[in-house]
Amino acid sequence: MKVAVIGTGYVGLTTAVSLAMKGHEVLGIDVDAAKIELLSNGRSPIYEPGLDQVLLEMLGQSKIRFSTKLLEAKEAQVVFVCVGTPEAADGEADLSYLHAALQDIASLHEHSPVERIVVIKSTVPVGTGDWAADSLRRCNQLHVVSNPEFLREGCALEDALNPSRIIVGADSEEAVAVMQTLYSGLSAPWVITTRANAELIKYASNAYLAARISFMNELARLSTVLGTDVTVVSHGMGLDSRIGPQFLRAGIGYGGSCFPKDTIALLKLANQHGVTLGLLEKVREVNASQPVWFIEQLAQKIPDLSGKRIAVLGLAFKPDTDDIREAPALRILAALQAAGAVVSAYDPIAAKAVAALFPDAEYVTAPEAAFVGAHAAVLVTEWQECVKLDWKLIKEQMERPLLFDGRNAWPCDELKKAGFEYQGVGRS
Ligand SMILES: NC(=O)c1ccc[n+]([C@@H]2O[C@H](COP(=O)([O-])OP(=O)(O)OC[C@H]3O[C@@H](n4cnc5c(N)ncnc54)[C@H](O)[C@@H]3O)[C@@H](O)[C@H]2O)c1
Numbered sequence: 001m002k003v004a005v006i007g008t009g010y011v012g013l014t015t016a017v018s019l020a021m022k023g024h025e026v027l028g029i030d031v032d033a034a035k036i037e038l039l040s041n042g043r044s045p046i047y048e049p050g051l052d053q054v055l056l057e058m059l060g061q062s063k064i065r066f067s068t069k070l071l072e073a074k075e076a077q078v079v080f081v082c083v084g085t086p087e088a089a090d091g092e093a094d095l096s097y098l099h100a101a102l103q104d105i106a107s108l109h110e111h112s113p114v115e116r117i118v119v120i121k122s123t124v125p126v127g128t129g130d131w132a133a134d135s136l137r138r139c140n141q142l143h144v145v146s147n148p149e150f151l152r153e154g155c156a157l158e159d160a161l162n163p164s165r166i167i168v169g170a171d172s173e174e175a176v177a178v179m180q181t182l183y184s185g186l187s188a189p190w191v192i193t194t195r196a197n198a199e200l201i202k203y204a205s206n207a208y209l210a211a212r213i214s215f216m217n218e219l220a221r222l223s224t225v226l227g228t229d230v231t232v233v234s235h236g237m238g239l240d241s242r243i244g245p246q247f248l249r250a251g252i253g254y255g256g257s258c259f260p261k262d263t264i265a266l267l268k269l270a271n272q273h274g275v276t277l278g279l280l281e282k283v284r285e286v287n288a289s290q291p292v293w294f295i296e297q298l299a300q301k302i303p304d305l306s307g308k309r310i311a312v313l314g315l316a317f318k319p320d321t322d323d324i325r326e327a328p329a330l331r332i333l334a335a336l337q338a339a340g341a342v343v344s345a346y347d348p349i350a351a352k353a354v355a356a357l358f359p360d361a362e363y364v365t366a367p368e369a370a371f372v373g374a375h376a377a378v379l380v381t382e383w384q385e386c387v388k389l390d391w392k393l394i395k396e397q398m399e400r401p402l403l404f405d406g407r408n409a410w411p412c413d414e415l416k417k418a419g420f421e422y423q424g425v426g427r428s
Helices: 010-021 031-040 051-060 096-111 128-133 157-163 173-182 195-226 230-238 260-272 279-300 330-338 351-357 367-371 391-397 412-417
Strands: 001-008 025-029 064-067 078-081 116-120 140-148 166-169 189-192 310-312 342-346 376-379 402-404 422-424
Touching: 001 010, 001 096, 010 025, 010 051, 010 064, 010 078, 010 157, 010 260, 031 064, 051 064, 051 157, 096 128, 116 128, 116 173, 116 260, 128 140, 128 195, 140 166, 140 173, 140 195, 166 173, 166 195, 189 195, 195 230, 195 260, 195 279, 230 391, 260 279, 279 376, 279 422, 310 330, 310 367, 330 342, 330 351, 342 351, 342 367, 351 367, 367 391, 412 422
Parallel strands: 001 025, 001 078, 025 064, 078 116, 116 140, 166 189, 310 342, 310 376, 376 402, 402 422
Antiparallel strands: none
């Protein structure tokens, strides 16, 4: 099929490339001309394992191309909307990019009025798809489908090719049939429902995962005073098939481009309808205080951080991505610098973006180098290269062998035996 994808960020680029791999003819559209230039030359503007290579292959096979002009997609039978829906100043989802994209689709339709499916993949508040369908009603032959995305950054391509489920919110059988043809190569359970249900499934999924993380983070605080080990507790809980092991790891809080903005957008949406989601409010509160709690643990060991060198390992909001949106590392760096600490930081991919926000920190190019002369080291993002380290060398290089493992990923027992002072999250 001929497909256009509006927005070539994490979701749009992954969607475009995975559809090309399935044999569709894809045109990726973005307002960012520099991004389009990079993509047209076979270079991915984002770090996502495997994406660069497949992009080159698809360009080579003429399965994908890129442009700033949607009008080049005259023959597209399906147009995906994958633009950002960031948090607006009032916490609601900012739909201005989506509105602009819909206007472009209306213009395309004026120039080439063919039967076409508009697929909203961006995460949007309940009612947005119905509103879009109403606003495009003047364009006969346009069907609006809600098809939320569940990919995880760091394994985005794999997730797009092997989705956990395909959610399609539509009000016409023709639109559902087109979606079935489009995704015919994918093996996943389907949920065909209304646009509003599809939209709420996306927000509810993210809110629930965020809730599991905050639950474990509170349990970690309790574990710290009880002298129990939250990693053993979560393991024992996760073996219950009703609970499962995913998203039960205590840490320094969730971040990224989705959970923070989607939880507040869901709260705002509920409030607009006179409903209070008290549990979700608490989830956000716990998450906001988790890095503060973590830094307090550090301050108990080093009451005066002024002038002390602190190593910070990992800056991206999670491993295998360059995304620093709402990354906990940003809060940790801000707190350390406010206390007068000298920060030496390492991240294999995201250091440059963080350096633009925190130019006073030192950025090193090898993980072990961050520990040299450090009075303590903090693991913020569990990249493999930040976890598998030469501990013998590190012990010799640190001013004080004090480790704060914000992801419970360093080898606790081995480190204690080797003479490190080790503190994880909720581990006695
Ligand atoms: N990043 C994720 O892990 C993820 C996962 C699932 C769902 N989502 C949702 O998918 C949507 C996109 O997220 P993202 O992380 O890919 O965002 P992003 O910021 O990485 O990419 C958005 C892209 O859209 C482009 N854009 C904006 N307005 C445009 C317009 N009018 N025409 C053409 N291009 C335009 C921007 O230049 C940018 O390249 C959001 O609603 C997000 O909540 C994201």
